[in-house]
Amino acid sequence: MMTVARxxxxxxxLTALVLAVMLTGGLSACAVVEKMxxxxxxxxxxxxxxxxxxxxxxxxxxxKGNAETAFALxxxxxxxALKDRKWTAAPAEQTGKFGNLPPAVVLDVDETLxxxxxxxxxxxxxxxxxxxxxxxxFVNSKSSLPIPGALEFTQYAAAKGVTVFYVTNRSKEExxxxxxxxxxxxxxxxxxxxxxxxxxxxxxxxxxxxTRRAVIAKDYRILLDIGDNFGDFVDDYKGSEDERQKIWxxxxxxxxxEWIVIANPTYGSFESTPYKNDFKLTDDxxxxxxxxxxxxxxxx
Numbered sequence: 001m002m003t004v005a006r007x008x009x010x011x012x013x014l015t016a017l018v019l020a021v022m023l024t025g026g027l028s029a030c031a032v033v034e035k036m037x038x039x040x041x042x043x044x045x046x047x048x049x050x051x052x053x054x055x056x057x058x059x060x061x062x063x064k065g066n067a068e069t070a071f072a073l074x075x076x077x078x079x080x081a082l083k084d085r086k087w088t089a090a091p092a093e094q095t096g097k098f099g100n101l102p103p104a105v106v107l108d109v110d111e112t113l114x115x116x117x118x119x120x121x122x123x124x125x126x127x128x129x130x131x132x133x134x135x136x137x138f139v140n141s142k143s144s145l146p147i148p149g150a151l152e153f154t155q156y157a158a159a160k161g162v163t164v165f166y167v168t169n170r171s172k173e174e175x176x177x178x179x180x181x182x183x184x185x186x187x188x189x190x191x192x193x194x195x196x197x198x199x200x201x202x203x204x205x206x207x208x209x210x211t212r213r214a215v216i217a218k219d220y221r222i223l224l225d226i227g228d229n230f231g232d233f234v235d236d237y238k239g240s241e242d243e244r245q246k247i248w249x250x251x252x253x254x255x256x257x258e259w260i261v262i263a264n265p266t267y268g269s270f271e272s273t274p275y276k277n278d279f280k281l282t283d284d285x286x287x288x289x290x291x292x293x294x295x296x297x298x299x300x
Contacts, residue, residue, distance in 0.1 A: 053265040071149030081223035089258035093214040104220035108227035109168035114144035158188035208235040228264035
């Protein structure tokens, strides 16, 4: 449970001048006191570190514009990749002579194709945090909405004869509801091959996605990899900030070309890096580590 900070509003002293002004306005002394009691008793709005991020995701035109821009770029890159037999978005997994393999794209699901901000908003308003049971209940409700531009891109790819693979860290138990949620909005799903690859569907399919990309790369040339988290592109995503930065630099030429990122400020491997992925820490300890990691102007 997230520790909630509340702001106190101390009662101001009732000076003779204040009372005189209020009484002149037609309020009795008792009414003034009762009014101030009522105002001071009103609960403060609970603080939540995710409030602005979820508000931005749900309501800003900037989020919509960012997502539409990313998927518009993906269309351009897809067309380029179809013409270039040496192009692959899976450099670690795509080996051998892959130029003549049928084309495919790999996409994450959560916050890449499906918007789950309603679950994040529920955590904020209910004063709770991520929990596997409540998350599964949300998945089974099939309440997720398409990220702007996502459906159009996947349909564009499918129309070009490109197989669309959904590599998600939703669990194998959550796969039926995930498929139904995708089908609700007509995301392309193949009837010939399993294109929804969930975590633990096979014994070696852990949270790192390299083993699943490798399975796809045996039979397909992976043209694009699209996701919202560093782990959608590389398996070494849980390192220190310096280690993550080095991997990012090593793959700098791929960003915006074979690898396309959808903005997600609500959660991801970025936020646990400051506290070294130690999830046993309290919420206050995690928050302090994140504050300490900030590059702050020192003022004048």
